[in-house]
Amino acid sequence: TGLGNLNAEMLEVDAGVGNLELEFSGDWRQSARVNVDMGLGALTLIFPRSVGVRLEKDTFLTSLDANEMTKRGDYYYSANWDSAEIQIDVTVDAAFGSIDVEWLR
DSSP: OOGGGGOOSEEEEEEEEEEEEEEOOSOOOSOEEEEEEEEEEEEEEEEOTTSEEEEEEEESSEEEEETTEEEETTEEEETTTTTOSSEEEEEEEESSEEEEEEEOO
């Protein structure tokens, strides 16, 4: 939780098997790129509504529940992507499992 407090320009997550929850709350001061490489399991991405999110997935037998996101080409975009001061660009490379996108209230 609180990954926004890292104020990192780039975040790399390498997960093998299991359930992974990444919660991006915090004091965002700059846009960031997030790369997640996951083998088998469930990935939950939780974002504050104040940031714009673009999600690209390179998956095999992996479902995606991209709540409140719109697909344009190869990417899924949050409604505020174009206008957000802070943008999080996420790439997920996953094999078997699921990806869920949730939003903080």
